Amino acid sequence: MLIGADGIRSGVRQALLPEEGEPLWSGDVLWRGTSYSTPFMTGKSMIMAGDGLQKIVIYPIAPPEPDGRQLINWGIQHKATEAAHRGDWNRPVSLEKVLPHVADWHCDELDIPGLMAAAAKVYEYPLVDRDPLPSWSTEKVTLMGDAAHPMYPTGSNGGTQAIIDARVLAYALATGRGLEFYEEQRRPVTNNVVLANRRDGPEVVLKLAHQRAPRGFADIEDVLPLAEREEIALRYKQLAGFEPATLNARRSWSVEPSPE
Secondary structure, X not given: OEEEOOOOXXXXXXHHOOOOOOOEEEEEEEEEEEEEEOOOOOOXXXXXXEOOOEEEEEEEOOOOOOOOOEEEEEEEEEEXXXXXXXXXXXXXXXXXXXXXXXXXXXXXXXXXXXXXXXXXXXXXXXXXXXXXXXXXXXXXEEEOHHHOOOOOOOOOOHHHHHHHHHHHHHHHHHOOOXXXXXXXXXXXHHHHHHHHHHOOHHHHHHHHHHHHOOXXXXXXXXXXXXXXXHHHHHHHHHHHOOOHHHHHHOHHHHOOOOOO
């Protein structure tokens, strides 16, 4: 059996779909880097901010060092002004290309321009995916992860879906259910996630807040009430398959005995 887990430029997928062509580009790029800085807010907090044109995501990825500094990951999503190199995740760019886009960003808890200026390297990622497929498998070949369902990083969900693919595929093979069961369980879910991420997934709250209060607001409850925010988050969790009740219902996948 051949399992194509070889990424968005999968050779296995290309063999199955030789006419598919290049990944589909959204027109946005994501600039990413890591910087050492003093911890912000709780030291474990995540900041997401933006509107329909640009947004930033910032969060720590390591505990504080003895000198008090902390390694922080950050990303800026922005409309591209030139063609991107589709599917190239290791293209370095200069800080001078990035910093003007955050020069006027202000956050009481964190110096955003200063954080990004402290990065040793910055990489440019094109925001690309591929259209959902009507089938992943032949009798002895299938796809998983980005080879099967590359998606925008909206919702930080690409790696999660690949892990769930692996779990379900292992269960399907170990219990004799085969590729048909694997694809039946995974392809509809991941197809829906790909499409939801094109609509901004759970991050649509940023766009909604900006649309409703483009000049800002004093109280988020007046613009985007907690109940609405929670409903948006829950809807995405259910669609993506990591809402707790859904996961608990499927725990038997790892323990159920093989059928006779």
